[in-house]
Every structure is written in C-alpha cells, then in structure tokens.
Amino acid sequence: MHAGSLLAALGSFLQARAQGALWRLRIDDIDPPRAVSGSVGAIQVSLETHGLRFDGDIQYQSDHAHRYDQALKTLDELGDLFHCSCTRAMLDATGSCQNDCASKNFTTTEPTSIRVKVPQNTVITLNDTFLGRQNWHLGQQLSNFVVRRRDGLYAYQLAAALDDVAPLATQVIRGRDLLDSTPRQIFLQRRLALPSPEYGHLPVLKDQYGAKLSKQQGASALDNKHPAKNLRSALRDLGQPPPPSELTDSESVLEWSRSRWDPLRVPR
Numbered sequence: 001m002h003a004g005s006l007l008a009a010l011g012s013f014l015q016a017r018a019q020g021a022l023w024r025l026r027i028d029d030i031d032p033p034r035a036v037s038g039s040v041g042a043i044q045v046s047l048e049t050h051g052l053r054f055d056g057d058i059q060y061q062s063d064h065a066h067r068y069d070q071a072l073k074t075l076d077e078l079g080d081l082f083h084c085s086c087t088r089a090m091l092d093a094t095g096s097c098q099n100d101c102a103s104k105n106f107t108t109t110e111p112t113s114i115r116v117k118v119p120q121n122t123v124i125t126l127n128d129t130f131l132g133r134q135n136w137h138l139g140q141q142l143s144n145f146v147v148r149r150r151d152g153l154y155a156y157q158l159a160a161a162l163d164d165v166a167p168l169a170t171q172v173i174r175g176r177d178l179l180d181s182t183p184r185q186i187f188l189q190r191r192l193a194l195p196s197p198e199y200g201h202l203p204v205l206k207d208q209y210g211a212k213l214s215k216q217q218g219a220s221a222l223d224n225k226h227p228a229k230n231l232r233s234a235l236r237d238l239g240q241p242p243p244p245s246e247l248t249d250s251e252s253v254l255e256w257s258r259s260r261w262d263p264l265r266v267p268r
C-alpha cells in the first residue's frame with residue numbers, strides 16, 4: 001500500500017465504522033496479468049499494522065465468474081448486448097463503437113468484445129456521500145461500453161456493478177478517479193434490477209506531476225514502522241481534525257477519529 005491507497009482505506013473504514021457498519025475487503029483480481037503474487041498478503045499486513053481490521057473473509061472477484069456469466073446472459077436476453085470487433089483506433093473519443101457492429105454477424109472464432117447499449121435518453125443521478133448530487137446524461141455521453149473484453153476477461157464495469165450491491169455491499173467508498181465509472185455501474189444495476197449502493201468518492205492523492213499516486217507509477221510503499229504518523233497524514237488529507245499528540249498508537253488514533261468522523265469535512 002502507498003499513501004493514496006491508505007487514504008481510500010481509511011476514508012471507507014471511518015465512514016463504515018462511524019455508522020456501525022461492517023467493513024469488507026475485496027480483491028479485484030479479474031485481470032490476472034496484473035495480479036501480483038504476494039500482494040494480497042502485503043496489503044493485509046499493511047492494513048493490520050494501521051489498525052484497519054476488516055470484517056469476515058476476503059472476497060475475490062476471481063471467485064465470481066458464475067455471477068458475471070449469469071448477468072451477461074440476462075443482459076443478452078434483454079437484447080442489450082452486441083459483439084464488436086473494432087480495434088481501439090476505430091472507436092470514437094468516448095471509447096464507443098460507432099461502426100454498426102451491432103448489426104453484423106460474427107463467427108465464433110473472431111475475437112470480439114461484448115458491449116452493452118446505452119439508450120440515448122439515459123440519465124443517471126447520484127447523491128454522493130461527499131460530493132452531493134451528481135448528474136450524467138449517460139446516453140448522450142456514451143452510446144455503448146464494454147462488459148466483456150476481447151481477450152475474454154470480464155470488464156471492470158461489469159464485475160464492480162455486480163459485486164457492489166446489497167447484501168454484498170450497501171455503501172461503496174472509493175477514489176474520485178472512479179467517479180466516471182459510477183454511472184456505467186448504476187446503469188448496469190438498473191438493467192439487471194439490482195439495488196444500487198450508496199456511493200462516495202474521496203479525493204485522490206497526486207504526485208508532483210499531477211498524476212494519481214499508484215504503484216505502477218512508482219509511488220513509494222508506506223512505512224509500516226510509523227502507522228500513527230501515516231494515519232495522521234491521511235486524516236489531514238481527508239479534512240478531519242488532528243488527533244491529540246499524546247495519541248501515539250494507531251488504535252487510539254482510529255478510535256478518536258471514528259467518533260469525530262465528518263463526511264462533510266472531506267475536501268470536495
């Protein structure tokens with residue numbers, strides 16, 4: 001974990017705990033080439049060192065193929081899906097297929113992605129925990145998007161939409177870099193008659209070049225020797241009051257912060 005992932009973990013932990021809710025850990029590992037062996041163990045150690053204890057077992061998206069297949073079947077029965085053979089260069093600026101793939105017949109051996117059609121009049125409204133009301137004219141912004149990739153892997157939008165519903169999840173707290181994904185996921189939940197959770201998008205830490213902190217971009221790992229210091233820094237970025245200096249262990253910093261957690265103080 002790096003400072004950016006701690007910020008998201010801490011914000012979601014405090015939001016859950018302040019409401020007496022459970023806090024679950026899910027590993028989004030549907031993209032095997034990106035999964036790093038040993039990283040789950042390292043995440044667990046880092047969370048525990050910072051006093052961030054999750055409830056229940058870890059969930060793995062790679063265990064949910066049946067759920068994703070079932071949803072694709074339902075969407076197909078609704079007539080919402082079509083195959084697309086476009087390469088990236090053939091797509092429009094929004095990543096939508098504009099090449100009439102929906103009316104083509106493909107052979108089963110041709111590599112295609114599967115896309116879901118978004119009707120032109122689709123409007124998605126969201127009452128974000130931190131940002132307030134958000135509106136998207138999704139049908140005008142996006143005419144279709146990928147739910148199963150050309151390489152056969154499930155698209156992130158599909159997997160997240162299906163895993164982020166009650167009773168699996170009632171509230172999803174994550175980084176603002178995913179705000180653009182949320183209307184697509186709500187759209188899929190609606191088509192599948194699933195209850196959307198409440199969504200809240202936290203600020204994202206950026207490096208000196210304005211890019212989101214990420215392991216791929218070389219963000220340095222958290223120093224697990226100084227958990228309370230790391231938590232204080234994350235609390236500051238979340239706009240929360242600084243815990244008294246005599247609190248030096250992560251447990252007491254978290255307990256103090258939990259009882260004072262105020263989502264309205266999170267920077268917009």
Ligand SMILES: [Zn+2]
Nearest residue numbers: 084086097101
């Ligand atoms: Zn196409």
